[in-house]
Amino acid sequence: MYITDKSGFTKETKGQRVVSDVTCPFCGSACDDIVCVVEKDPKTGNEHIKEVYNACKVGTANFLPCKGAERFTTPLWRESKKDDFEPITWDDALEKTADILLAAKHPLIFGWSETSVEAMRYGVRLTELVGGTIDGQVTHCHGPTVQAIQEVGYPTGTLGEVKNRADMIVYWGCNPLNAHARHLSRYSTYVSGFFRRHGRQERKLIVVDPRRTDTAKLADEYIQIELGSDYEIFQAMRALLNDAEVTKDPIGGVPLDTLKGLLETMKSASYGALFFGLGLTHSESKKNNVEAGIGLVQALNDHTKWQIMPLRGHYNVGGLNQVLSWLTGYAYAVNFTRGMPRYNIGEFTGVDMLARKEVDAMFNIAADPGAHIPQKAAMTMAEIPLICCDIHPTPTTELANLILPGTHDGIEAEASCYRMDGVPIHMRKVHDPPAGCKPANHVFLEELVKIVEKKLELPHVMQ
Ligand code: SF4
CATH class of the missing domain: 3.40.50.740 (Rossmann fold)
Structure with missing residues (x-):
């Protein structure tokens, strides 16, 4: 017998049922398009999840019963x-x-x-x-992020807006490919959106990080910065945006011309989204890094539309x-x-x-x-x-x-x-x-x- 849920997911089944539109209770992406195939144990009558569709590897492991792991069932x-x-x-x-x-x-x-x-x-x-x-x-x-937002506010939006509108994505001090595995494919870079029918072909991906992460390997442009130099780089970019003279070169290990080029690219986006992670909150300057990043995105909004968002963990x-x-x-x-x-x-x-x-x-x-x-x-x-x-x-x-x-x-x-x-x-x-x-x-x-x-x-x- 075949069962089909309302999303069109079809499964041949013997005593199984399908639950669709399930939310993954693991990372902050909270993907809500998961499909679970549930099976009943004929001896105990208890149900467990047998198969999981759409989730990443970590999310899938979160749904499936963990063989051999003790489960607390009594105080x-x-x-x-x-x-x-x-x-x-x-x-x-x-x-x-x-x-x-x-x-x-x-x-x-x-x-x-x-x-x-x-x-x-x-x-x-x-x-x-x-x-x-x-x-x-x-x-x-993300305690330092909350503190920074309390200090200066932040221009943000939803992941739906990123999916539908963004033509430029910056991941700064984070590695979503490892920590939020479906973030790029579901919300930001590879997904098709209402105004971005061609998905990845219509979006530019830039990664700024001291390490060449797995996310950096997918980027159109990877900018390697010195550890702990985020604050200095954000402030230099803000100064450049305000036509101030910046004499130091390089800044945080990045040639001034590279930063000027990055700014011009960011100004040319029709809708940009900057995501950041613990690379900002847990390196030198902590909340000040986040405040400076928010300041840059606020200043970019004088030229075009940009939003900033922390990649939350749980x-x-x-x-x-x-x-x-x-x-x-x-x-x-x-x-x-x-x-x-x-x-x-x-x-x-x-x-x-x-x-x-x-x-x-x-x-x-x-x-x-x-x-x-x-x-x-x-x-x-x-x-x-x-x-x-x-x-x-x-x-x-x-x-x-x-x-x-x-x-x-x-x-x-x-x-x-x-x-x-x-x-x-x-x-x-x-x-x-x-x-x-x-x-x-x-x-x-x-x-x-x-x-x-x-x-x-x-x-x-x-x-
Ligand atoms: S990215 Fe993976 S772990 Fe995170 S919510 Fe989506 S499926 Fe779950």
């Missing part, structure tokens, strides 16, 4: 970190979570970039109730900035110790608080800081009560006292996320989570919020 508890974990019920696990967070003076509620917007809403309320600090992976990736890392901004007015590192939201980079950024040992309990969800933050900060996680919600064992769950089994939002639950351009995406459910897991992460978070509210004798106010 696990240990009093001391030297003990072995024992299974406990969800009710007991949520009671313990509430007690730990309420007993703490400075609890940190951390993570969120790989779960839903719905879950984040409850995370903000939980933080408010326990008087803690909420932060996420943004603190150690599929919903931008979602935390959005949700926190709606609810508190601040994009990350928000502290509720005084009962109202306060924001101060360095003071309330999760990694800094951990490194200074100011945190006395931590709730971590959909993140693996144990694998990514500096050792000094990770050491604190090993010393304090740590509750960790995840799907599989990670270096962070190894440090936990309590493990809550996570649900793979966007695959095992309907969910919402924000793509890297700030466009909200509805994510379709593909199949149920395994028995023992909650229907979605926001479901257990709502239960947790209600428990905390009851202990504080407060009414439940969230819809």
Whole structure:
């Protein structure tokens, strides 16, 4: 028998079903054209994804069941970190979570970039109730970008506009071919758009980076710069745009004539898009690099249309900035110790608080800081009560006292996320989570919020 979904995808099937328009819950590209073929295990009756179409290699691996990897399906508890974990019920696990967070003076509620917007809403309320600090992976990736945008704003657009209009793409300090594999083929360079019917033939691709990356190898022009010279180069280009005299040559390892040629090409575009990555946020000058890049793109808009956009990493890392901004007015590192939201980079950024040992309990969800933050900060996680919600064992769950089994939002639950351009995406459910897991992460978070509210004798106010 053949089944055909509404997009025309046809598959010969025996007891399988096809789910189309699925969103990939992996990188910030949040590709929402994925097709999954779902199969039922005749013995257990559980469904799993058998085949994945349209996703890149990394995205495909994210959908397929990971053979041999342990999946948490019941909460696990240990009093001391030297003990072995024992299974406990969800009710007991949520009671313990509430007690730990309420007993703490400075609890940190951390993570969120790989779960839903719905879950984040409850995370903000939980933080408010326990008087803690909420932060996420943004603190150690595009935090400097958020700071730069807060300082100077930014002329941006959507990936749809890039696809339909852009005739010039610049990737600066990033390597999307490795980190966001479908970015070029789905949104920027190779794809056909409404005003760019011939795709790649109508677009010029320029890569600026200290390394000749895989993306650079595809470029029409690759400009190799010295490490840490982005700020100087952006400022020199801005000066040249303003007809100022620039006497230094070369600048950041680039001959002045090359920079002048780049500027002329950028001015001649009818619609240009500059994408940047951690090459700007994590090299010398950090947020100042981003501010200078934004300044260049702002100045280019006196001549033609240009937009600038950060390549965000996790599929919903931008979602935390959005949700926190709606609810508190601040994009990350928000502290509720005084009962109202306060924001101060360095003071309330999760990694800094951990490194200074100011945190006395931590709730971590959909993140693996144990694998990514500096050792000094990770050491604190090993010393304090740590509750960790995840799907599989990670270096962070190894440090936990309590493990809550996570649900793979966007695959095992309907969910919402924000793509890297700030466009909200509805994510379709593909199949149920395994028995023992909650229907979605926001479901257990709502239960947790209600428990905390009851202990504080407060009414439940969230819809
Ligand atoms: S580019 Fe990113 S969102 Fe798209 S399929 Fe690959 S991992 Fe998933």
